[in-house]
Amino acid sequence: MRTRLAAALLLATLATPPAQAQVRSVELYAPRPFGYVIGDAIALTVEIALDPPFVLDAASLPRPRALDYWLDLREARLTDHGVSAGTHRYTLDLVYQTLYAPLEPKRLAIPGLALAATDGGRRVAIDVPAWSFLSSPLREIVSTGAGAPMALRPDIEPRPIATAGALRGLVASTLAALAALALLAWRMGWGPFGRRQRRPFAGASRTVRAALHASSSSAYRAALLALHRAFDATAGKRVLAEDLPAFFEAHPAFRATETEVCRLFDASRRAFFGEDAAGAQGELPAPDLVALARRLRAIERGTA
Amino acid sequence: MRRRLAVPLILLVLGASLAAALYFAVRLGLDRRDNALIASITAGHDLATDPADPAALLFARLHFLATRDRLDEAQPLVQQIAAAGDRSVAVAAFYDLANARLRAAIAHLEANRIDPAIPLVRLAKEGYRRALTLDPGFWDAKYNLDIAMRLVRDFPQLDTEGEEIPPEAAKRLWTDLPGVPKGLP
Structure with a gap:
């Protein structure tokens, strides 16, 4: 629906070669030239091609303002496409708004623009042609319809603020928080996740820490026993010192703690079968036991 | 890791x-x-409102005032709403206040009081223009602006900067009023 109106200007360009040789072409692209009513916005596009080193003088561009009592220039936006194939191209987008209230269809003209190009010293005028369109009335001249002749269109009623967006955001962020909390609980073995069969060392680590608050030999034994139960649960059968190589074969992740685990089994042999709790605590002191329980828990969780 | x-x-x-x-x-x-x-x-x-209130609340207050002919109190609210930056609410505010002014002007004209009507029509036109600037596709504002334009036409020399209304504007008013003097004696 765009009309090309450059012919007249191109003719003028050819007629006066010395003055405008540096302006290759000025083309005006316009929408339909009819059917505009009061308040309509009209977008025109001007394509300008210059010979380098000439550039468009930014000071000559129109500024958005009221051009006439019925015509406003709302927007003037220049796009510089740079030099290609020896031509410097620009696109000037113009948005006008007509505020003319015609009684019958009336031709109105948007005036042309006088732009300028410069190469530093010389100045060349660029004339953008005027453009005209048909403006149409909205109402008949004498009202023939029913009802009052000057009945206004109704007011806009106040509307409540839309809360659906905030509600959706609240639901989504709450769900995200719950999901993150569940993931964290699963990671850390909290709550229902801590009692799972697959995480025996998580429970054992808690028991060890609780038991070693009381520094008696029975508490130390309880701690050892908890770790043994965790090894049993992990292996799915009873694990004795002789079974350790097979255990590490089946659960290679725990191999990193092999030395400490061997010390643990030595200590527990002393504590339970040698009745030598003090010697056992010398072999593997309580803080080391807690550290080992933590490491085993971390390996089990996969974060070691 | x-x-x-x-x-x-x-x-x-x-x-x-x-x-x-x-x-x-x-x-x-x-x-x-x-x-x-x-x-x-x-x-x-x-209920009174505060300039810091959201635009929708200010607009409800403006609508309340405009529909009760308290136009002077409504005017500052339009500026507050326009400053709040919500385009659709700002359009509605300009439009509703302009409607209220145009209704008041038509009431004056029907009672044959021309002098107070003219500034009201001019302010209403300005309001519709502001609404159309923000939303060029707002048909109700176009329609009502058309009504206002036929009450008081724009004049090229008037709208450049002139604040004073030339006397012929008032005289021409009735020639531009196609439907108002219904059934005068």
Whole structure:
């Protein structure tokens, strides 16, 4: 629906070669030239091609303002496409708004623009042609319809603020928080996740820490026993010192703690079968036991 | 290494989503409160507003004042709403206030009081123009601006900068009034 109106200007360009040789072409692209009513916005596009080193003088561009009592220039936006194939191209987008209230269809003209190009010293005028369109009335001249002749269109009623967006955001962020909390609980073995069969060392680590608050030999034994139960649960059968190589074969992740685990089994042999709790605590002191329980828990969780 | 990062990452997500939930909850609460105020004003309660209130609440107040012929009190609200930056509410505010002025002007004209009507029509036209500037496709504003334009035409020399209305504008008023003097004796 765009009309090309450059012919007249191109003719003028050819007629006066010395003055405008540096302006290759000025083309005006316009929408339909009819059917505009009061308040309509009209977008025109001007394509300008210059010979380098000439550039468009930014000071000559129109500024958005009221051009006439019925015509406003709302927007003037220049796009510089740079030099290609020896031509410097620009696109000037113009948005006008007509505020003319015609009684019958009336031709109105948007005036042309006088732009300028410069190469530093010389100045060349660029004339953008005027453009005209048909403006149409909205109402008949004498009202023939029913009802009052000057009945206004109704007011806009106040509307409540839309809360659906905030509600959706609240639901989504709450769900995200719950999901993150569940993931964290699963990671850390909290709550229902801590009692799972697959995480025996998580429970054992808690028991060890609780038991070693009381520094008696029975508490130390309880701690050892908890770790043994965790090894049993992990292996799915009873694990004795002789079974350790097979255990590490089946659960290679725990191999990193092999030395400490061997010390643990030595200590527990002393504590339970040698009745030598003090010697056992010398072999593997309580803080080391807690550290080992933590490491085993971390390996089990996969974060070691 | 990636597995080590997992727990801090989960904590980060947890913190961010909790903060977002708090934000949305506060906003929802404020919006609900404002909606209750809007409903109260719409029901006819004369509640004052603060310039810091949201645009929708200011607009409810403006509508309340404009439909009760308290135009002088409504005028500052339009500026506050336009400054709030919500385009559709600003359009509605300009339009409703212009409608109120045009209704008042038509009431003056029907009672044959021309002098107070002219500035009201001019202000109404300005309001419709502002609404159309923000939303060129607003048909009700176009229609009502057309009515206002036929009451008081624009003159090229008038709208450049002139504040004073030339006497012929008032005289021409009746020639531009196609339907008003209905059944004068």
